[in-house]
Amino acid sequence: MKKVTSQIFVAIVCAFLGFLLAHQFKLLNEKDKMNVATQSLDIMAEIDALKKEKEELTKENSSLSQELKQLEEAAAQEGDLEAEIKKQLDNARMNLGLVDVKGPGIIITITPKSNIFSSNTSTSRSISEDEIVHVVNSLRYIKAEAISVNDFRLTPQSGIKNSGDWIWIGTSGQIDPKEKIVIKAIGDKQALSVAANFQGVLNYGALQNYYCEVKESDEIIINKTNQSLKNEYIKPVN
Template sequence: MKKHIHGWQIYLAITFILLGIMISTQIQTQNRLMSDLSLQSTSDLSIMLKNLTDKRWQLSEEIEEAENNLIHSQDDYKDDSELMSRIDSELERLQLINGTIEAVGSGISITVQGNLLSSDLVLLINELWAASAEAVTINDFRVTPTSGIGYIETLDKTYLTCDGNVLHEPITIKAIGNGPILEKSLTMPGGIADNLSLYQIYLHMELQEEMQLEALPTQPQLRYGKIPDKE
C-alpha cells in the first residue's frame, strides 16, 4: 500500500491540520455564540428572560425584606429611645411617690394650730392623698407610702413623730397637687377641718404657686419583697 501511494501522509496531514484549525475555530466561535444574546433562539431567550425576571423578582423581594429589616431596626432603635424615655419618666414618678427625690410644684401649705393627735394627723394626710396630693411633707419630713406616724412621750410633753422624727409645733404640712382641690377636700362641710375645729384645732391653709419638698434622707431598703417571675 505504501508503494502505490506517494506522500499520502503529507496530504492527509495537511488536511488534518486544516480540519484541526476549523474544529478549534468552530469550538471557540460556538463558545462565543453561547454567550451572545442576539443570536439566541426565541425559546432560549424566553427561558432566559423568564429566569432573569424570576431572579429580578427574587432580588426585589430580598431588597424589600432588607429595607423592612432596616426600618424595623430603626424603629427598634426609636422604640428603645422611647422606652428609655418612658422608663425614666416612670422612674421619676416612682421616685416622687417614694419620696426619694425632691418634689417641686404648686400645692398647699397647711399650718396646724392646736393639739393635734397622731390619729388626726393620719386622717389629715389621708385626706390629702385622697385629694390627689402627689407629695406631702410634715415639718419638712417627707411622707411616703411606708411612713409611719406616731408619737413619743417625754417627761413633760408628748410629741408627734413621722418616721421617728419628732414633729415640733407648729406642725406644717405641705402637699403638692391641685391646691384648690386639696383645700376643698379639707374644708368641705363636715370634713376634717370642721371636725378638728370641734377640738380647737384649726388649719391655716395657704395655696402655694411653687413649693419644694425635701426628699427622704435615706433610701428605703427592700430586702424581702421581690417581683414575682413572669412566665
C-alpha cells in the same frame, strides 16, 4: 461595872461597824458614778461615730445618685426606649420620695390656741397621731402627689406614731404638738383646698383646739426624704 464596860465596848464596836458600812457605801456610790460616767462617755462616743458614719453614707449616696443621673441622661440621648425608661425611673423616685419635687398645691398651718395648755382648760388636749393621719388621709384621698409634715417627707414606708410627748413621722421626723405644724401637699390645688376645708377635716378631734389656715400656692417645694427605704420581704410576681 462590868455591865457598863460591856455596853461601852458594844457601842464602840457598833460605831466602828457603822463607820465601815458608811465608808463601804461611799466607795460603792463613787464606783457606780464612775461606771455611769464611763458608760455615758462610751454612749456619746458611739453616737458621734454613728453620726459621722451617717454623714459619710449620705455624701456617698448623693455622689452615687448624681453619677447615676448622669448615666441615665447619657443613655436617654441614645433613643426613645432609653428615654422612656428614664422617665419611668424619675416617676418612681418622685412617688417614693427619693428626690426633691415642686408643683402647685396647698399649705396647711396648724397653730395651738393661746389657752390650750393653760391650767384652766383641763378638758383640752393637744393633737396626736390620730389628727395628723386624718388630715393626711383626706389629702391622699383627693390624690395629693407629695405630702410633708414640718418638712418631713411622707413615703410609702413613713408611719405616723405617738411616742412620749412627740409625734413621729417615720423614724427621724420629731413633731412637737405644742408648736406650729405645717403640712404641705402638691396636687390639684383647688381640689386639695376643698378637701382640707371640708367639714370634719380640720375640726376633727383635738384640731378644734387649734387655729387652722389653708393657703393655695402655685409652687410648693417638698424636699426628698432622709429616711432609708428598704425592701427585704416583697418580691415581684413572675
